[in-house]
Amino acid sequence: MNALTNILNMPGLRSGAQMKALAGPVLIIMILGMMILPLPAFVLDLLFTFNIALSIMVLLVGMYTQRPLDFAAFPAVLLFSTLLRLSLNVASTRVVLLEGHTGPDAAGKVIEAFGHFLVGGNFAVGIVVFAILVVINFMVITKGAGRIAEVGARFMLDAMPGKQMAIDADLNAGLINEEGARKRRAEVAQESDFYGAMDGASKFVRGDAIAGLLVMFINVVAGMVVGMVQHDLDFGTAVHNYTLLTIGDGLVAQIPALVISTAAGVIVSRVSNEQDVGQQLTGQLFSNPRVLFITAAIIGMMGIIPGMPHFAFLLLAAGLIWLGRHMMRREATAEETKSNEARAPAAPAEAAEASWEDVTMVDPxxxxxxxxxxxxxxxxxxxxxxxxxxxxxxxxxxxxxxxxxxxxxxxxxxxxxxxxxxxxxxxxxxxxxxxxxxxxxxxxxxxxxxxxxxxxxxxxxxxxxxxxxxxxxxxxxxxxxxxxxxxxxxxxxxxxxxxxxASELLGRQEVQSLLDRIAKESPKLTEDLVPKTITLTGLQKVLQSLLDEGVAIRDMRTILDVIAEHAPKVSDPAELTTLVRVALGRAITQQLFPNNADLQVIGLDAGLERVLSQALANGGGIEPGLADAVLQQAQGAVVRQEQLGLDPVLLVPSPLRPLMARFLRRTLPQLKVLSHAEVPDNRNIRITAMIGGAA
The missing domain is CATH 3.40.30.60 (FHIPEP family, domain 1)
Incomplete structure (x- = not known):
C-alpha cells in the first residue's frame, strides 16, 4: 500500500492529465479483485449501476460520433466492458450461492429489482425474457455487427494501396505538404487498425452471451443443490429464491451487454460524413413529404379495417399527415425567401478599405x-x-x-x-x-x-x-x-x-527545401554550410547556373561537398559553378553521351583558341567581326552534327568554357559547351567538326 501511495505521489503523476495513465491498470486490478475477493451487496449495487451507466455512455458516444475514428478506443472499451460484466457475474454468483437462502435481496437491491419488478417475480417469465434478450444480442445484433466489421476490415485492407497512391499523387502535385501526407497516411493506418480490431472485438460480445447462458444454468442448478443440501430448503423455496436471483443477475448483465452490442452495430454500420447517426436518420427518413403522405394513407386504410385498433392506427396516420404538411410549408417558405432575395435589388455596399487581401500574387x-x-x-x-x-x-x-x-x-x-x-x-x-x-x-x-x-x-x-x-x-x-x-x-x-x-523556377524556397531534404539524410553535410560558408543566395546562383546549361542538380551531395571545400576561398558564383561542373563531369558526359559511347564533338581550331584566350586575358569580349564568323561556323557545325544524328556538343579548354557558353547560349541553345576538364579519362574523344579553321 505504501508503494502504491509513493507511485501516486510522484511528481510526474500529480496532474489530472497524467493521472489518466493509471486508469487502465486500476480498472484491470478492480476487475481481477471482483473475481477473487468477496464483495458486499452494497458494493455490487454500485458496480451494477456503474455498468449500466457505462453502457449508456458508450451508446451515446457512438451515436454522436461523425467518423468511426472519432471513437477509436471502442474495441478496447468493448473488451473492458465485457471483462467488467464477467467479473460482476463471478462476484454476484459467489454472493448468490453463499447468501441466496436468506431471501431475494441477498445479492443487493439492483438484482432484486431486476428479478421482481421487470418480470413480476415470476421466474418462468424471467427465464423467457432472459433467453429472448440473449437471442437478440447473440443472433441478431452481435452477429450482424461482427459481419459488418469483418467486411469493413477486408474492404479497408483492399483499399489501402489506392489510398496510399492517392496521397502520393496529391503530394507530388503539391496539393498537400509532407506533414499533411504523414497525417493522412496515419489516418489510413488507424482506419485499418480500427476495423481489424472491431473484427476481433465483436467476438467478445458473442462469448459474453454464451457465458451468460452458462452462468445462469450453473447458478440455478448449483443454487438448488446448495439450498436443499446445505441450508435444508424445500425444493419449491430453493427454486424460487435461487432462480429469481439468477434471473435478476442475468438481466442486470444482459441489458448493458445489449446496449454495448447496439453501440458496436452503430459504430461499424454508419457511413462517415459530417452528421451523427441521429441527424442522418431524421434528415434522410423524414426529408420527403411524399413518403410521409403515402405511409399515412396505408396506415389509415389499415386502421379502418374492422377488428383493427382504430385509434392507434388513425392517430399515427394523422401525425404523419401533419408532419408532411409541416415540411411542405417549410420548403415553400424557404423557396419564397430565396426568390425574394434573388429579386431584391442589391443594396449599395459601402466601399471597404483596401487590405492585403486585395493584393493578388502572380503564380510561379x-x-x-x-x-x-x-x-x-x-x-x-x-x-x-x-x-x-x-x-x-x-x-x-x-x-x-x-x-x-x-x-x-x-x-x-x-x-x-x-x-x-x-x-x-x-x-x-x-x-x-x-x-x-x-x-x-x-x-x-x-x-x-x-x-x-x-x-x-x-x-x-x-x-x-x-x-x-x-x-x-x-x-x-x-x-x-x-x-x-x-x-x-x-x-x-x-x-x-x-x-x-528551370533556373527561373528554382527560388530561395526551393533551395531551402533541398537543404532540408539533404539535412535529414546527411546532417553533417549542411550543418555549417549555409550561411556560414556560403549564403543561400550564393548557393541559389550556383544551382541556377547549372540549370541554365541543362545540368541536373540531383547529385546535391557532390555539389555541396565542392562548395564546402572551395567557397571559403572562392566567392564568385561563376567560378564555383565551374568547379562544380568539373566534379559533376562524369554525370554531365554520361547525360550527353550515354552507353559509354565515344564523344563525337565539335572542336575549336588552335588559332581561334589562342585568339579567344588572349581576349579573355585582356578582360574583353569577342570582337564583332570574329563573333559573327564564329557564330556562322558554329551554326554550320550544329547542322552537320544533327545530320549525322549526333547531339551538338562543343569541346573547349576549361578557361574558355564559360565565355563560349554565354556567347552561344542565346543563339544556339541546343549546343552544349563542354570543357576538357569535365571529360573522364576513360572516354574517347572524336572531333567530327571544327570551328575556326578558316577564321
Missing amino acids: LGMEVGYRLITLVDRAQNGELLGRIKSIRKKIAQDIGFLVPVVHIRDNLELKPTAYRITLKGVEVGSGEANPGQWMAINPGQVTGTLPGAATRDPAFGLPAVWIDAALKEQAQAYGYTVVDASTVVATHLNHLIQMH
Missing part, C-alpha cells in the same frame, strides 16, 4: 486555356491533362533534382476556343493551339506521304505537323508521322518550357 507557373480545352483540365470530367501534368512534375523532379511549383490552371475567355498560353511569373513564355478529339501528326522529316488536315507546327519544337481525325491515325503512323493527342501536345510543350526555364 500558370496555364490559361480557351473554353474548348476546359474538358482537358476539368477534374469532374476526368481531364487527361491534369494527370499528365502531375506526371510531368514528378518526372522533372526525378530528372533535374527539385520539385517545380504547381501549375495553376484557369480558363480565359479572351483566348481562342482551342488556344492556350503558359505563363512564368505572370509573363507568357509559350502558347499554342490544341484540338480536342483530333490528333497531331508531327513530321520528323522522313515521312512517305501527305495527310489531309489543318497544317500547323508542333508548339514545343517547331516541327511541321497537321491536325487529323482519329480515323487517319493508323495511316499517319504508317507514313512515318509521330501521332499524339491534344493533351499530349500541351503536356509536351509545358514539359519543354519548364526544362528551358
